[in-house]
Amino acid sequence: MIVYLLCFILFLVGLYGVITRRNLVKIVISLSVMEFSIFLFLALIGYVDGGVAPIVDPANPDVIYVDPLPQAMVLTAIVIGLATTAMLMSVIIRLYRKQKTLDIREIKNLRG
Amino acid sequence: MEAAISVILVLMILGAIFAIHAKDLLSAVIACGIVGYGLVICFLLLKAPDLAIVQIVVETITLVIMVAVVLDSTREEPFTKPDRLGFVNIVTALLIIVVVFYFLNLATASLDAFGEGSLRMAEHYITGAAEKTGSANLVTGVVFDFRGYDTLGEATVLVTAVLGVLTILRIKGKK
Amino acid sequence: MKGMTLIVKKTTQLIAGIVFLYGIYVIIHGHLTPGGGFAGGVILAGSFILLILAYGSDFMKLSREESGSTITENLAVLIFLLTALAGMFVGARVFFHNWLPVGKVGELVSAGVIPLYNIFVGIEVAASILTIFLALVIFKEEMTK
Numbered sequence A: 001m002i003v004y005l006l007c008f009i010l011f012l013v014g015l016y017g018v019i020t021r022r023n024l025v026k027i028v029i030s031l032s033v034m035e036f037s038i039f040l041f042l043a044l045i046g047y048v049d050g051g052v053a054p055i056v057d058p059a060n061p062d063v064i065y066v067d068p069l070p071q072a073m074v075l076t077a078i079v080i081g082l083a084t085t086a087m088l089m090s091v092i093i094r095l096y097r098k099q100k101t102l103d104i105r106e107i108k109n110l111r112g
Numbered sequence B: 001m002e003a004a005i006s007v008i009l010v011l012m013i014l015g016a017i018f019a020i021h022a023k024d025l026l027s028a029v030i031a032c033g034i035v036g037y038g039l040v041i042c043f044l045l046l047k048a049p050d051l052a053i054v055q056i057v058v059e060t061i062t063l064v065i066m067v068a069v070v071l072d073s074t075r076e077e078p079f080t081k082p083d084r085l086g087f088v089n090i091v092t093a094l095l096i097i098v099v100v101f102y103f104l105n106l107a108t109a110s111l112d113a114f115g116e117g118s119l120r121m122a123e124h125y126i127t128g129a130a131e132k133t134g135s136a137n138l139v140t141g142v143v144f145d146f147r148g149y150d151t152l153g154e155a156t157v158l159v160t161a162v163l164g165v166l167t168i169l170r171i172k173g174k175k
Numbered sequence C: 001m002k003g004m005t006l007i008v009k010k011t012t013q014l015i016a017g018i019v020f021l022y023g024i025y026v027i028i029h030g031h032l033t034p035g036g037g038f039a040g041g042v043i044l045a046g047s048f049i050l051l052i053l054a055y056g057s058d059f060m061k062l063s064r065e066e067s068g069s070t071i072t073e074n075l076a077v078l079i080f081l082l083t084a085l086a087g088m089f090v091g092a093r094v095f096f097h098n099w100l101p102v103g104k105v106g107e108l109v110s111a112g113v114i115p116l117y118n119i120f121v122g123i124e125v126a127a128s129i130l131t132i133f134l135a136l137v138i139f140k141e142e143m144t145k
Helices: A002-020 A024-045 A069-099 B002-021 B025-045 B049-070 B084-110 B129-133 B138-146 B148-168 C006-028 C037-060 C067-088 C114-143
Strands: none
Touching: A002 A024, A002 B002, A002 B084, A024 A069, A024 B002, A024 B025, A024 B049, A069 B049, A069 B138, A069 B148, A069 C037, A069 C114, B002 B025, B025 B049, B049 C037, B049 C114, B129 B138, B138 B148, B138 C114, B148 C067, B148 C114, C006 C037, C006 C114, C037 C114, C067 C114
């Protein structure tokens, strides 16, 4: 169970970064670290001791396979994480052109 | 197996802590790469080759986009000492972290031990799946045949994200 | 933006074609070996991004808007949806029905509609990531003009 504990500590490190940092790029990096910890947790749940990768080989048909269902969920989630990070980065570029700073306390006016 | 994954997780935690406290933004982005590539090794140890391939290429593309953004703006972070508002922020963050950690421990106390998960739910996806869907790769069979709606949703999310990026990065319209 | 030095350009000339072929291999063998549509699509986009980064956008003459990749991406999603809908008219009337013959496990032409799904999802993911990157490059160009 110590693997689950370390996974949660990685999640909490990311959460600390999102709450306390003032630079926009560091907030996005911390969000990305939180996502990675969740991918690892989902893949850890589906592991079986002594299992093999879930590819069926017609030569030896009965071995124990690792659970393929959490792997399918993480596959979808990784690509969606990429789309989210790309969109956040484009918002940051636009903000920097307008306000000339990356500090979230200086960006106050909602207009323009 | 548990020991190997624990060692790599400790390295990932150290990399994440450095990425948060780095003074130079480029160093922070590269330290984010430590977490991503360490995750690839963890996936390979957990017998998931599909996920390892996807994670390694996606991590490379993410790093390229982040470096393209960081090199274009200011690279230093001038605020190092927290003032009074920053101090309140840090204390609040630590309180939230302690509470969330307690609840997370409570939630996983009833999970099976690592590696002895009962395959009760996965029996229907493993036995006879290769004959029903026809594909030797069980994960592809689950993603495209048993759970096709999730793949449809993911394609929609990608199209919407591209739509959002094209709208945000638009130069003023052609006169 | 300007390109890189001569060594990078020569190495990219040799490598970009191999990466492109590897991406197509991972997409087509998605139902036999690990990989599939998503991984192969991102590898395919990676080969184009390599060319753009090495030669610079002045040399590649990137036009003012990214219309080619957007049209490809939308067409690929449309055909994916139509292939999934065609399952409603054949056989058991459900969405996402596997309506081509299943064949023998382990051959290249098998598993019904799944190779078609892999190919179209791969094209769509590659076009998406290429569009995002082109939007970034063209924005930088217009801003520094």
